[in-house]
Amino acid sequence: MSDLPTGPVPDRLRRWELYAEVPLLLASLLFLAGYALFVLTDHDARLWRDLGLTLVCATWALFVVDYGVRLHLSGLGPRFVPTHGLDTVVLLLPLLRPLRVVRLYTAVQTRRDRPRLSLYARVMAYAGVTAVLLGFSAALAVYQQERGAPGTSIRTFGDSAWWACTTLTTVGYGDAVPVTPVGRIIAAGLMACGLALLGAVTGSFSSWLLQVFRREDEKEPPGDV
Template structure:
């Protein structure tokens, strides 16, 4: 069996596991005063998902022809397995959704950009808000104390507006902020490049029609 065949077979199960992890993670962040037994159950769910993703990556690594190159190209998989203690970074498991975005994107450049921009922006804002709230809500001197504040901050950050009314004070929160800034810059660049390519394509088509 090749890596591609394995990825196709495990795509849906991994997405379902990623959703289960997102629910467990978000529930713990949004309701920090939950019953200890239920919190323990959610932790079990989270670690079970981690184990499943670790096993999946190990199998893909075994199936790969060039294992070192494959591990380098899938650095985010290595990160989410090697750094399980950093709770906000566990959200990297949700990169399983990228495969769905790639398969559902239209064949045209404009269609792909529309899917990627919409999907990436939604994931970046939602997950960035959760990760930042997780890191900030119990920190000393923090001003991001609920999900509404975190969501507003994530929106202003990913759009590179940055009003400055809310800002992270923890190291983890600032790392998430840098990631959102890079995503925002990338999205703006992708949209700009697509519009420019579309205009050049129309100009070239008109020039060929007149020739």
Template structure:
């Protein structure tokens, strides 16, 4: 295990907890727009502290990496988490840490991990989409997404590619959020379809294997019975042929009686 892997193993859960705290601090001002100024400032302080924590984690892994440029190229999303804190909706990229911990929480099987990732990513994307679009759309001229309930309804209809049409973004940032959510929805739908198809194919294959196993067992049983009967027939001693006995035979054997 490399130094970077040891660091990631130790920091994974703390970063996940920090991501959850960040989500709460980010969501509260959006869900409660009438909150006091002091509460709003407290949430902003929490958001900044979590940003510092993610920055420390990124630069620590970068310093422990033996090939730093290769590390930067392999982790572009982590770098975006650090470089894009000014754009408030993009701060939600910090929640990527929550997806990493799903690898340990998920099942030991590949399909179990896929299901865990899909469920977790779907809930996370819907939440992030609702928060981001509500944050940028509220109070804008002509906006029809004014509260978090509208944001969640829009996020669900957009991610499932239904496109109900009663709620839609009117700002440029909101439309970028919508585009990202639609692409993610199509990708997750493809994963769900592929997983379901794989499960069905496996069930059919398992049923076919069971039927073949029963057929093979029956053939082996019949083969064993045939061999046993053949061995029994081969083991029986041969019986000598006996001449038939009766009145006609006795008369032919006695010439005096015949004359």
């Protein structure tokens, strides 16, 4: 661990997060790919299912290491767990890693003194990508729970993907609904996440429009009274 950043604890933590951002992004994609391989592959194809499970376990181990390093560099000790609740939840449920986009939205809101329009656009773009990844993750999780369940209306992954789309967009046609307890818990979480992502996109877009209109008003000469 000789390559760990040195200096004050907060600076070391920020530098570690900067270094780990891209590797963790790739690990998240590998985790999702491994989970999809494990869920969508036929039970008879044990080689592919084992490969998917190996990817899931290996990337999850990376998330645990990252969490431990950040806990150490923060200098907070056990207080790191409650003060970084989102990180803790994401560690326990890696399929929720797309929710880390909330940090970007918070960064936008705290830059009121010097707003950057490009940052608003980034938040909207990241929120859109997050919605796709989160919907795909939820579709996989629900399909894993619902397939073969008595009385289920989600019999294929296509049914599960359609359900995820209608849930994320808060449309909720009701033609495909989970019937298992775990499936319904996932559905409730996806509903909450859908509202949060929708709020992040609409909030950022509204703030961006206000900045544009304010700048246009400042350019116009005062009108005659």
